[in-house]
Amino acid sequence: MSHLPNKAKLIHSISRDSLPRAFKAGALHCGIKKNGAFDLGILQSSSAGCVSAASFTQNIFKAAPVVWSSEVQHRSSGGASALIVNSGCANAVTGKQGMIDAQAMTTAVNDQLGRDNSTLVMSTGVIGQLLPIKRITGSIAPLFHATREDEHSWMDLARSFMTTDTFPKLRASLLRLPSGRSVRVAGIDKGAGMIHPHMGPPSTISRLPHGTLLGVIATDAPVSSTDLQQTLDHVVDRSFNSISVDGDMSTNDTVLAFANGAEGGEKLSGDDLISFQTQLTDFAIDLAQLVVRDGEGATKFVAVNVDNAPSYSLARQVARSVATSSLVKTALYGQDANWGRILCAVGYAPLSGIPSQSSDPPIDPSKVTVKFRPTDGSPDVRLLTNGEPETVDEARAAEVLKMEDLDIHIDLCIGEETARYWTCDLSHECEYVTINGDYRS
Amino acid sequence: MSHLPNKAKLIHSISRDSLPRAFKAGALHCGIKKNGAFDLGILQSSSAGCVSAASFTQNIFKAAPVVWSSEVQHRSSGGASALIVNSGCANAVTGKQGMIDAQAMTTAVNDQLGRDNSTLVMSTGVIGQLLPIKRITGSIAPLFHATREDEHSWMDLARSFMTTDTFPKLRASLLRLPSGRSVRVAGIDKGAGMIHPHMGPPSTISRLPHGTLLGVIATDAPVSSTDLQQTLDHVVDRSFNSISVDGDMSTNDTVLAFANGAEGGEKLSGDDLISFQTQLTDFAIDLAQLVVRDGEGATKFVAVNVDNAPSYSLARQVARSVATSSLVKTALYGQDANWGRILCAVGYAPLSGIPSQSSDPPIDPSKVTVKFRPTDGSPDVRLLTNGEPETVDEARAAEVLKMEDLDIHIDLCIGEETARYWTCDLSHECEYVTINGDYRS
Secondary structure, rough: OOOOOOOOHOOOOOOOHHHOOOEEEHHHHHHHOOOOOEEEEEEOHHHOOEEEEEEEOOOOOOOOHHHHHHHHHOOOOOOEEEEEEEEEEEOOOHHHHHHHHHHHHHHHHHHOOOOOOEEEEEEEEEEEOOHHHHHHHOOHHHHHHHOEOOOHHHHHHHHOEEEEOOEEEEEEEEOOOOOEEEEEEEEEEEEEOOHHHHHHHHHHHOOEEEOOEEEEEEEEOOHHHHHHHHHHHHHHHHHHHHHHOOOOOOOOOOOEEEEOOOOOOOOOHHHHHHHHHHHHHHHHHHHHHHHHHHHOOOOOEEEEEEEEEEEEHHHHHHHHHHHHHHHHHHHHOOOOOHHHHHHHHHHHHHHOOOOOOOOOOOOOHHHEEEEEEOOOOOOEEEEOOOOOOOOOHHHHHHHHHHHOEEEEEEEEEOOOOOEEEEEEHHHHHHHHHHHHHHHHH | OOOOHHHHHOOOOOOOHOOOOOEEEEEOOOOOOOOOOOOOEEEEEEEOOEEEEEEOOOOOOHHHHHHHHHEEEEEEEOOOOOOEEEEOOOOOHHHHHHHHHHHHHHHHHHHOOOOOEEEEEEEEEEEOOOOOHHHHOOOOHHHHOEOOOOOHHHHHHHHHHOOOOOOOOEEEEEEEOOOOOEEEEEEEEEEOOOOOOOHOOHHHHHEEOOOEEEEEEEEOOOOOOHHHHHHHHHHHOEEEEEEEOOOOOOOOOOOEEEEEEOOOOOOHHHHHHHHHHHHHHHHHHHHHHHHHHOOOOOEEEEEEEEEEEEEEEEHHHHHHHHHHHHHHHHHOOOOOOOOHHHHHHHHHHHHOOOOOOOOOOOOOHHOOOEEEEEEOOOOEEEEEEEEEEEEHHHHHHHHHHHOOEEEEEEEOOOOOOEEEEEEOOHHHHHHHHHHHHHHHH
């Protein structure tokens, strides 16, 4: 079974100039992971006046670090300036002790910083197991010593996020704003939803790693805490919340943002703020796509584009319905131009649980056009035009479906809004089945 | 890859005494299927005063037979007395000609019956192709000649529903009511969602069969048209709408009910009507489960039971979320007692799009208990008790997970309502991947 090739090329070297100023990063191995890899990381603003924003899983079963970080965000009124993260153990389904441990992690960092309520926490890894909390708290002081403001420390931090990830996911960028100002942003993420049975020996078969998406974005832009939260909500909807690997929502999913204003000057507003949000969205889309490209066993990277919808929410509803349809994803793996499955998923989108606006006109089947757009710039392959099936050139369709990247375009023709969703084909679950089946027999 | 064994034992011989009186059934091959199998069937009441009820797909893209049957139900005020069904071609995504063809099928039957608006229509098979309508309408007269009131004609009718099904799905039963009266019910269904790439030669790769659930229930009970519709709505929610093979909703899904009152006497009411509804629900659950057991490549039949919920709708929401989780279904195929994935699916149930009652209290993670209940009567395997993970006896869990039938019990401990959902493990999609991959290379 082939995989998305060349994952190594997805590791970008980061220019020091594009890193946000006055953020220190670092990581070390404290003993959670068995293989000696980095499993504890820290990010802290060395500039005063840092603000924070957060987006947490909507799952009812929230892991302790999610519950506790949410509390810290509340207590600090969005003024946290540090992040402590561990991998190897998710501190999920761990009851009262889990809450004590999450709090202990942040307290140990706060003690170093000399400030209360300054630290957010994220954990990822196996669930149902307690953290080795003494190893963690005992490593906070050495971890502080290891922090630096260079690209190597950021890469170390990215490595400390990894569980089943096959490469560290770090990006940094200089954002030029309309007024002529420039700000810097760096981001790390990990996950999600990969199934990787190699990780657990048989005796820990019910302690398999739990697919989780974690992300952090740090910028030296001066932004108010309210604007940062509104920006993050907009960004997350269009990036991390618009990818799907397996359709399940973890107990630990968290995306955090820090803005320390080290660039200086007035808080962003007006066109600068709008441009910041737009550029940050593109930046986060790039980060989020890395997660899809790292899907275990995935052979295709699929972009679902829904155009000309009456609202963004309806466009997103349709894009998500198609991107999470098992039948669509299996057909894509099978390199089958099965427009029927795409159409079917468009048709049940309003029942899929993603809210749209009640004022939206209903989707009109006789206006829907579906096509594949080859990523090499060659002409589209039309599958359905105004609700009528096209006679598909099978040879041409097969050619397009062989490509690693595939763009599906769905035109609803009842408005002007657009949404995009990114997913992979369904082979990864089959890979799991095959590996796990062999593994246990 | 193993399959659910002994499907032959799922074909039950039907006793003539349990068949509803005054229903004639029949089928023939009219030339839609390439292999000469039955592809056109009819069911008609030979008793006057027959009423009808219908439950149609909620997909926006409704196939022509769905749109037209809905119109017939409306025009006849639930007084249709016949069904014409074809397999091999779904008459879906066929535009105006599809509507003309669906109407032509019912008109041909109405002409034989000598009554307008008396016939409902169902189609299943490939989509995007027009029906060979002349072959169909030209076969209606011979089809009428072939109808009989015996168990063989019912079995013929069941065969005419089949597409990727590996066996005909027919049940009949005598229902004893509290007042001492007895009525008879027979039911047929087909589907659903199976992926069966053997069906299409390469040139018709985008004309793969479209997984559809079709069902019909006929009874000689005297029931008013309104009561029959209310009964069917209750029954379908708890049976056909509580199964999942692949989670997608077809453009053709239809379940119809006919009640011709041939048993005689007063219309059912009071306790008799309640008992009729309860027994019909169990009858339909049996029929619906046959569809799950016929899932291509499925190795496990999984019942998800949610107990002690504050409302049926919340219980159903949770059951459906677990039953449709790809990660849960893959773990079950892998014989992995992964309570984390089950818990995770419970946790995002409120976001899954199935409405629950707003007055419901929220699910309390610290009260949730999850266990496997072996179908051989041996003790439960507890995975999670009041939100805390159990130390699972892996050898014992492995033993239970090897069984073909698996019961997952989820106790929410915040009410008294119960819901059940039935599904299979996820291997069938992988089988599709394997077969289709080989097939095209």
